[in-house]
Amino acid sequence: MRMLFLIVPLCFSVGAVASPAPLSNESSPESxxxxxxxxxxxxxxxxxxxxSNFSTFFYDTRVDFSRYDKAIFFPMTFDRMALSxxxxxxxxxxxxxSSFDExxxxxQFFDDYIEKxxxxxxVLESTRTGGPNVLAIxxxxxxxxxxxxxxxxALGTVGQSNNNMGxxxxxxxxxxxxxxxxNLVAVIEDGMEIKSSSYSVDDRVGRNLAWxxxxxxxxTDLHKDIEEMQSQSAQ
Numbered sequence: 001m002r003m004l005f006l007i008v009p010l011c012f013s014v015g016a017v018a019s020p021a022p023l024s025n026e027s028s029p030e031s032x033x034x035x036x037x038x039x040x041x042x043x044x045x046x047x048x049x050x051x052s053n054f055s056t057f058f059y060d061t062r063v064d065f066s067r068y069d070k071a072i073f074f075p076m077t078f079d080r081m082a083l084s085x086x087x088x089x090x091x092x093x094x095x096x097x098s099s100f101d102e103x104x105x106x107x108q109f110f111d112d113y114i115e116k117x118x119x120x121x122x123v124l125e126s127t128r129t130g131g132p133n134v135l136a137i138x139x140x141x142x143x144x145x146x147x148x149x150x151x152x153x154a155l156g157t158v159g160q161s162n163n164n165m166g167x168x169x170x171x172x173x174x175x176x177x178x179x180x181x182x183n184l185v186a187v188i189e190d191g192m193e194i195k196s197s198s199y200s201v202d203d204r205v206g207r208n209l210a211w212x213x214x215x216x217x218x219x220t221d222l223h224k225d226i227e228e229m230q231s232q233s234a235q
Contacts, residue, residue: 042184045060045061045062046058046059046060046061046187047059047061049225049229051228052188052225053221053222053224053225054188054189054190054221054225055189055190055191056187056188056189056190057186057187057188057225058186058187058188059185059186059187059229060183060184060185060186063178063185063186063233064233065185065226065229065230065232065233066230066231066233066234067132067133067233068124068133068134068135068178068226068230069124069125069133070124070125070126070127070131070133070134070135071118071124071125071126071127071134071135071136071137072126072127072128072129072130072134072135072136072137072179073111073114073115073118073126073137073138074136074137074138075107075111075138076107076110076111076138076139076140076141077107077138077139077140077141078103078104078106078107078140078141080140080141080142081103081141081142081143081144082142082143082144083095083096083143083144083145083146084143084144084145084146084169086145087145087146087147087168088146088147090149091146091147091148091149091168092146094146094149094150094153095144095146095149095150095168097150097152097153098150098152102150102151102152106211107141109208109211109212109215110139110211110215110218110219113212113215113216113219114139114215114219114222117219117220117223118223121223123223123226123227123230124223124226130179130180131179131180132178132180132181134178134179134180135176135177135178135179135185136176136177136178136179137174137175137176137222138174138175139172139173139174139218140172140173140174140175141170141172142170142171142172142173142189143170143171144168144169144170144171145168145169145170146167146168147166147167147168147169148166148167148168151204151207151208166193166194166195166196166210167194167195167207167210167211168193168194169191169192169193169194170191170192170194170214171189171190171191172189172190172191172192172218173187173188173189174187174188174189174222175187175188176188188222188225190218192214192217192218193214194210194211194214195210195213195214196209196210196213196214
């Protein structure tokens with residue numbers, strides 16, 4: 001069963017950023033806890049990276065990204081996800097019935113792919129041990145505007161209609177910290193359309209594929225951004 005690891009509840013606008021406790025060289029994701037608060041004065045060292053594949057990529061300008069060659073990927077969390085009031089009432093009611101296990105399975109699509117992507121990457125190698133060269137990365141679901149029913153309310157195992165609106169629109173946040181010191185390195189925020197052109201999202205197979213394809217695009221963008229930041233830092 002998924003454990004809910006909350007690395008960072010953060011907000012630049014209030015001038016304080018919470019960051020996790022340092023991970024020792026023997027530590028793993030299961031042993032980390034939320035702990036410290038970054039002083040408001042630290043925010044002035046963060047800048048918005050304009051060349052990111054994400055709409056918002058705040059990073060600490062003092063950080064040398066080229067020093068990181070490994071990463072601990074925490075499970076994607078959904079405990080603070082809110083359903084948009086702008087969505088259809090029927091769709092919202094359907095998703096309000098979602099169980100922990102249902103959402104856990106969706107997040108597992110993301111967790112599986114990010115581990116797969118970075119397990120064979122030369123940019124960051126996936127690890128479970130902290131260190132000064134290791135990033136700790138967590139993605140969090142923030143807001144979801146459903147444009148169709150949830151998977152368990154789908155019509156059947158075979159598509160019976162075509163929903164061009166997709167499953168919905170999800171906004172998310174990703175937090176990158178140095179695993180040993182607990183220092184905040186970067187914060188990413190963006191939205192993604194949960195949609196797949198290969199299958200109807202009114203069938204269960206199609207819905208799963210929509211989540212997987214959407215998550216794959218996000219992970220690919222993260223990989224590209226980290227690679228580019230490493231290249232820039234090395235210059």
